[in-house]
Amino acid sequence: MGLKEQLTEDMRAAMKARDEVVTGTLRMALAAVGVAEVAGKAKRELSDDEVLAVLAKEAKKRREAEVAFADAGRAEQAAKERAEEEVLARYLPKQLSDTELVELVTQTLAAGGFSGMGVMGPAMKAVQAAVAGRAEGGKVSAEVRRQLAA
CATH class of the missing domain: 1.10.1510.10 (Uncharacterised protein YqeY/AIM41, N-terminal domain)
Structure with a gap:
């Protein structure tokens, strides 16, 4: 069904x-x-x-x-x-906690070799695919931006 x-x-x-x-x-x-x-x-x-x-x-x-x-x-x-x-x-996938989101973004950025703000677009695309709707786009974007700027 x-x-x-x-x-x-x-x-x-x-x-x-x-x-x-x-x-x-x-x-x-x-x-x-x-x-x-x-x-x-x-x-x-x-x-x-x-x-x-x-x-x-x-x-x-x-x-x-x-x-x-x-x-x-x-x-x-x-x-x-x-x-x-x-x-x-009830019908949506379980949302990621803040800690899980930080870990997922860290792993995805490391696996893709992303560093620096110049790759924000491709990095976001990769992270969004990994997140698969389990977190809001704004939270994901903020975390990716934070990690790329660090």
Whole structure:
């Protein structure tokens, strides 16, 4: 069973259980997947990796919205965004801890022979491939920049 089918099954189960947060979140996620499928020249079925990318993007939107609502003093709306992000997190790969990220970046830079800020682009490409969606791009970029500058 593919990830999209799993999302659909879980949404149906949440509907039967009358779990509004999970139902709404999965409905939104499936809508985002549907939009991604029809984007471009021809409608096509997304692979599981592409569906994961869409879910990661949606989870990031929820985290950013939570911070914005919290900063604006809207705690109830921030809690709703946090709950939605937690539902999406169930389908995403386990995120790397800061220590694991530092180790992974160090190993990848050493293996590729990257040094100096002039190779930031190729270094980021190599590290992003090694990270494979298990850390946010901003955190990865900051760590790569820190290690290349050292």
